[in-house]
Amino acid sequence: MKGLLDILLCLKCYSTDEIEIGDWFKRFWKIFQKVILEAMSYNRNTYTKLMEYIVLTRKDGEESYPSSKKKRNKEFEKMRKEGEKLLDIVVRSIRYRNKSDYRKIGIISVIKVICEHYILSEDNEFILDDQKEENLLENKELLTYRYIIEDDELDIRFAKFEEWLEEIESITIKKKGYSTMRYFKKILHLEENIAEEENREEVKKFQKSITYQWWDGNNYPKPWINDDVTDKIIEKIVETKGFVEEYSDVGELESSDDMGESSSNEGNKYIEKIYRN
Incomplete structure (x- = not known):
């Protein structure tokens, strides 16, 4: 042997x-x-x-x-x-x-x-x-x-999401909620179907599960329920194919x-x- x-x-x-x-x-x-x-x-x-x-x-x-x-x-x-x-x-x-x-x-x-x-x-x-x-x-x-989507991969994608949200949209995350990563994985698996109206509520759940530290009150008041933030998240996930290189x-x-x-x-x-x- x-x-x-x-x-x-x-x-x-x-x-x-x-x-x-x-x-x-x-x-x-x-x-x-x-x-x-x-x-x-x-x-x-x-x-x-x-x-x-x-x-x-x-x-x-x-x-x-x-x-x-x-x-x-x-x-x-x-x-x-x-x-x-x-x-x-x-x-x-x-x-x-x-x-x-x-x-x-x-x-x-x-x-x-x-x-x-x-x-x-x-x-x-x-x-x-x-x-x-x-x-x-x-x-x-x-x-x-x-x-x-493995746990390590999910963490990497969330870090990219967090970086984009802060640098481009001027919204800073304070902490994740108990269900944040579960919701995040679910909307990532939706891929391009996330843009369908019936899936919008899934993005809303993810959005609400996050505690925010700072945000631009003029552009995005109450980011946890803001419809414009929802639209931006959907657009970015479609654009980046879930914050990952395309396979x-x-x-x-x-x-x-x-x-x-x-x-x-x-x-x-x-x-x-x-x-x-």
Whole structure:
């Protein structure tokens, strides 16, 4: 049985045919295909980059974290960006029969949910929680919206919202209410449908859940019930797609045959081309 270090060395040194596909990946693929029905096959990039992602994000109780909150946030942001790049490669390396019901952001959510439950055994082997398959298939947020907004991601988006509200609209938030983040997640999941009149009340609930410290009384009196503030929030969420960069649709991945059949070097060139474009 190969240890973690041996596996990582193999990923860098051996070609596709020489990599021994571990049981951890076979279990991952079995669960993944039960959710993403259109997933047809994988290649070397799928296996290696998924392993790198698990190693990158694996939580170890013996890890030491910077005492400074600023440094912790900086390290977390760096790890998050590295993880996003790895998952982008994983998703694009998979061949799909046709367009999936899940967009790219949804497929990434499925991968994250599976991977976060891997643990490292005493023999340096990755083991997947036996309940993971059941939990994933019954995840209410994933089933309803076809993707998951994780807590860390939600905090990042709220920080962007708060910054926009203060710098552009001159409204300062004092504190969040008990239900603020729950309402915020709900209106983010509405996406462009937030502009429909029937969803306006959801924005109002979010607006009222916040305690405000300062506001421009001339432009936005009583911001917790101000209709103009409601309009601005709706417009900004539509404009910024929920305060996050737009995720491309899985339809772009249907023509990944070349990548699926390529060698490691060819696959890396393909990835570099994607990033350049």
